[in-house]
Amino acid sequence: MTPGRLSDIQRFAWLRLARTETVGPVAFDHLLTRYGTPERALSALPDLSRKGGRAVPLSLPPREAIEQELEAGEKLGARLICGGEPDFPPRLAALDPPPPVLWALGRAELLSQPSLAIVGARIASAAGQRFARQLATDLGTAGHVIVSGMARGIDGAAHEGSLATGAVAVLGGGVGDIYPPEHDKLHARLAAEGCVVSESAPDRRAQAKDFPRRNRIISGLSLGVIVVEAELKSGSLITARLAAEQGRDVFAVPGSPLDPRSKGTNDLIRQGAILCEGAEDVLRSLSGQTHLREQDRAYEALPDMDIDHDALRERVAALLSPTPVSRNDLVRAAAAPASAVMAALVELSLARRAELLDGGMVAGV
Structure with a gap:
């Protein structure tokens, strides 16, 4: 399947595969x-899950559920963008792997422009919010779209400072899920003047498990992530870690050692994050950054190899434990082709016997 604009039938199948349990x-x-x-993959799923050891064959999402999601997006005025389509954000497409689908409400073209993320504490100081707002304005004036998560505190300030030049909000719930509720007017302005984006169905309410995926998209859309105020156990530090894993720059704004909201950012600087005292520090660092290129994803069916896949699957399952291991290490331990080991891992994950993690890691369940 050659990447390009999908037909309505292909888009339907693409979304249905993306919404399938354990996929x-x-x-x-x-x-x-x-x-x-995606049509051939959907047809193969029940048999793959059975081979992986699932007692009850995997059931596909009802067609009615996919139709309802498409109708909900259309009602909001949102667009579904599938991976591999021409307007899928190139920096997200460069991730390994990229999110299969995005819903975008507003100016979707902003997603492909040079972007920087500004994130930080929800209970932020007035000074921290003022700094984030001004930094967003300065970086926006310099030609960068500002990405954040529409949370209270630093996120909201970053959006306010960048609405005039280009603002993107990445949500944990669907693009129609306004959280926190007091950001209803900000959400309306972002949808009208900027862009609201999410992996989730448009009317989905955010759950705790959705925010790590949201953070991955915030960093994935961006050339770099700037953290303004964060405690040591902060979601902003997760976004910074994801950015580093994705090969993006991580910036941190230093703060007083007497303020717990500065402990996370000061620790990032100790670990090698770039110190940020203003837009000049960010722009100077970006001037030497190489551009990320979308991976070549011409999807063509792989030929079957002369391998005992049943025996390999069980050998791979025996090598797994609750401790995450890299897929490369697993390929070496299994002494089998990487594509065959990956096929076994997917079958095991469909049967809930393995968990495929970000960063090329996998764990037994």
Whole structure:
């Protein structure tokens, strides 16, 4: 399947595969590579889950549920953008693996422009909010779209400072899920003047498990992530870690050692984050940054190899434990081709016997 604009039928199948239970970005990417089209992958799923050891064959999302999601997006005025389509954000497409789908409400073209993320404490100081707002304005004036998560505190200030030049809000829930409720007017302005984006169905309410995925998109859309105020156990530090894993720059604004909200940012600087005292520090660092290129994803079905896949699957399952291990290490331990090991891992994950994690890691369940 050659990347390009999908037909309505292909888009429907693409979304249905993405919404299938236990099919995350890693499994989705492998299934498309293995079978060539989402339609063929969907047809293979029940048998794959059975081979993986699932007692009850995996059931596909009802067609009615996918139709309802598409109707909900249309009602909001949102667009569904599928991976591999021409307007899928190139920096997200460069991730391994990229999110299969995005819903975008507003100016979707902003997602492909040079972007920087500003994140930080929800209970932020007045000085921290003022700094984030001015930094967003200065970086926006310099030609960068500002990405954040529409949370209280630093996120809201970053959006306010960048609405005039380009603002993107990435949500944990759907693009129609306004959280916190007091950001209803900000959400309306972002949808009208900027862009609101999410992996989730448009009317989905955010749950705790959705925010790590949201943070991955915030960093994935951006050339770099700037953290303004964060305690040591902060979601902003997760976003910073994801940015580093994705090869993006991490910036931190220093603060008083007497303020707990500065402990996270000061620690990031100790670990090698770039010190940020203003837009000049960010722009100077970005001037030497190389551009990320979208991976070549011409999905063509892979030929079957002369391998005992049943025996390999059980050998891979025996190598797994609750402790995450890299897929590369697993390939070496299994002494089998990487594509065959990946096929076994996907079958095991469909049967809930393995968990495919970000960063090329996998764990037994």
